[in-house]
Amino acid sequence: IIGITAKKGKNFSAWYQEVVQKAEMVEYYTEISGFFVMRPNTMYIWNTIRKWFNERIEAAGVEECNFPMFLSSTSLQKEKDHVEGFAPELAWVTKAGEKDLEVPVAVRPTSEAVMYPYYSKWIRSHRDLPLKLNQWVSVVRWEAKQTVPFLRAREFMWQEGHTAFVSEEQAGKEVLEILELYAGIYEQLLAVPVVRGKKTEAEKFAGGYYTTTVEGYIPSNGRGIQGATSHCLGQNFSKMFDITVEDPANKGQKIHVWQNSWGLSTRVIGVMVMIHGDDKGLVLPPRIAKTQAILIPVGLTAKTTPEDKEKHLDRMYELLAILKKAGVRTEIDTREGYTPAWKFNDWEMKGVPVRLEFGPKDAAKDVVSFARRDTGEKGTIPIGELTTKVPELLETIQQDMYNKAEKTFREHRVKITNWDEVVPALDAKNVVIIPSCLVPACEDRIKELTRGEDLPEGPDGQKVPSMGMKSLCIPFEQPEGLVKGETKCLNPECGRLAESFCMFGRSY
Ligand SMILES: O=C1CCCN[C@@H]1CCCn1cnc2cc(F)c(F)cc2c1=O
Numbered sequence: 116i117i118g119i120t121a122k123k124g125k126n127f128s129a130w131y132q133e134v135v136q137k138a139e140m141v142e143y144y145t146e147i148s149g150f151f152v153m154r155p156n157t158m159y160i161w162n163t164i165r166k167w168f169n170e171r172i173e174a175a176g177v178e179e180c181n182f183p184m185f186l187s188s189t190s191l192q193k194e195k196d197h198v199e200g201f202a203p204e205l206a207w208v209t210k211a212g213e214k215d216l217e218v219p220v221a222v223r224p225t226s227e228a229v230m231y232p233y234y235s236k237w238i239r240s241h242r243d244l245p246l247k248l249n250q251w252v253s254v255v256r257w258e259a260k261q262t263v264p265f266l267r268a269r270e271f272m273w274q275e276g277h278t279a280f281v282s283e284e285q286a287g288k289e290v291l292e293i294l295e296l297y298a299g300i301y302e303q304l305l306a307v308p309v310v311r312g313k314k315t316e317a318e319k320f321a322g323g324y325y326t327t328t329v330e331g332y333i334p335s336n337g338r339g340i341q342g343a344t345s346h347c348l349g350q351n352f353s354k355m356f357d358i359t360v361e362d363p364a365n366k367g368q369k370i371h372v373w374q375n376s377w378g379l380s381t382r383v384i385g386v387m388v389m390i391h392g393d394d395k396g397l398v399l400p401p402r403i404a405k406t407q408a409i410l411i412p413v414g415l416t417a418k419t420t421p422e423d424k425e426k427h428l429d430r431m432y433e434l435l436a437i438l439k440k441a442g443v444r445t446e447i448d449t450r451e452g453y454t455p456a457w458k459f460n461d462w463e464m465k466g467v468p469v470r471l472e473f474g475p476k477d478a479a480k481d482v483v484s485f486a487r488r489d490t491g492e493k494g495t496i497p498i499g500e501l502t503t504k505v506p507e508l509l510e511t512i513q514q515d516m517y518n519k520a521e522k523t524f525r526e527h528r529v530k531i532t533n534w535d536e537v538v539p540a541l542d543a544k545n546v547v548i549i550p551s552c553l554v555p556a557c558e559d560r561i562k563e564l565t566r567g568e569d570l571p572e573g574p575d576g577q578k579v580p581s582m583g584m585k586s587l588c589i590p591f592e593q594p595e596g597l598v599k600g601e602t603k604c605l606n607p608e609c610g611r612l613a614e615s616f617c618m619f620g621r622s623y
């Protein structure tokens with residue numbers, strides 16, 4: 116049988132792995148675990164994101180660069196305090212051919228240590244600021260946890276932006292501008308809603324000053340997922356790497372520059388698959404679909420004469436030309452030896468947003484029959500209206516997919532001010548927004564207090580405790596009802612006053 120065998124609602128992780136492979140997005144790189152082959156269907160999406168993002172950051176004065184993929188242990192030493200937590204993830208090259216390298220080099224897991232010695236060299240005067248560079252590269256982090264295509268891989272593609280400013284205000288402004296572009300990639304291209312907010316001290320990038328984030332939600336398991344991060348590094352890295360300028364206000368004084376770094380990775384593709392996919396396979400938002408409409412001949416049987424068949428197909432190639440001219444990314448499936456039903460399944464599995472069927476009956480009525488991939492809705496479009504109706508239909512699909520996901524997320528993002536309701540809400544696949552003191556130790560305790568009862572979930576039925584909840588972000592959009600100096604942190608063992616509402620959830 117073709118098509119997806121695992122059920123999304125029954126075995127979500129098996130369903131996900133089957134979909135990304137059968138939709139020809141990735142291959143497992145079986146030579147070495149944790150690595151994946153990115154196929155054309157994936158690269159089309161990634162390149163659409165790259166074009167959209169590059170257009171906008173170039174307009175903001177960001178230039179492209181490309182730094183070496185290796186870093187030396189000496190430059191790593193400069194940021195040793197926060198890297199030590201990551202040390203187990205570093206991949207090292209220790210030999211060239213038969214010879215040991217004098218100094219082993221690490222494969223970049225991120226590029227601060229590679230880039231900032233050059234920032235120090237290039238930035239001398241405040242006239243050299245702002246410096247804004249971005250690179251599209253892959254990075255390597257030797258994850259110990261189970262890897263998953265797009266969501267957690269040992270090598271992944273991302274962009275990493277690294278900027279430097281003379282003041283905290285300028286840095287702070289850019290952090291949020293980039294975060295808004297990340298939200299735009301999710302909401303406008305991938306039809307995925309995200310919550311914008313700030314990471315708590317416990318969850319932020321330890322080397323930075325503060326981290327802003329867009330957080331997603333996966334309905335199938337009710338988990339939160341970090342979508343992309345935009346960090347203000349403050350002056351932490353400029354002090355580590357001696358990146359200073361003359362203080363224009365008073366001569367002879369030096370200012371350590373204020374820096375940001377921001378990254379979005381191919382994880383975004385996994386989030387899109389998990390949210391929109393169904394038991395027939397991938398469901399692609401039209402704006403990032405390599406093929407937006409697939410024309411499939413129907414009603415051609417053994418009884419159809421060769422001339423009639425040829426005439427019919429010629430007519431279909433005309434429709435193909437009309438749709439392409441209208442800017443619709445359209446293909447036609449004239450493969451011999453496959454029934455229309457087989458073809459319907461195949462293109463549904465690949466997530467093509469609109470199927471266009473055309474048979475002799477449709478030809479006689481000058482219409483094309485359509486079927487929407489997201490809702491299954493069927494209908495007909497007069498051939499004369501194809502150039503307007505199909506683009507409109509695609510935009511409707513894009514909007515409907517977003518609205519449906521936004522409603523689901525909103526309904527599963529619950530404000531809670533009674534601690535006893537927290538675990539039941541998590542078990543009902545919600546993320547929660549609770550009054551929090553934001554103290555790291557309190558968060559750690561909350562993680563323990565919210566481990567669910569053992570779920571018979573393991574592969575051989577062994578019990579795995581459902582994980583406790585982590586803080587996801589302090590939403591910029593705060594709910595009503597927190598009275599400073601009065602409202603208590605929701606953790607019953609804490610007793611501190613609440614600082615803000617904080618979103619918590621079981622998470623990736
Ligand atoms: O998250 C981003 C966006 C793009 C630029 N970098 C920042 C911070 C990266 C935080 N981070 C994340 N992961 C790491 C893994 C390592 F093995 C390691 F040595 C260092 C790191 C590490 O610094």
Ligand SMILES: [Mg+2]
Pocket residue numbers: 256
């Ligand atoms: Mg990590």
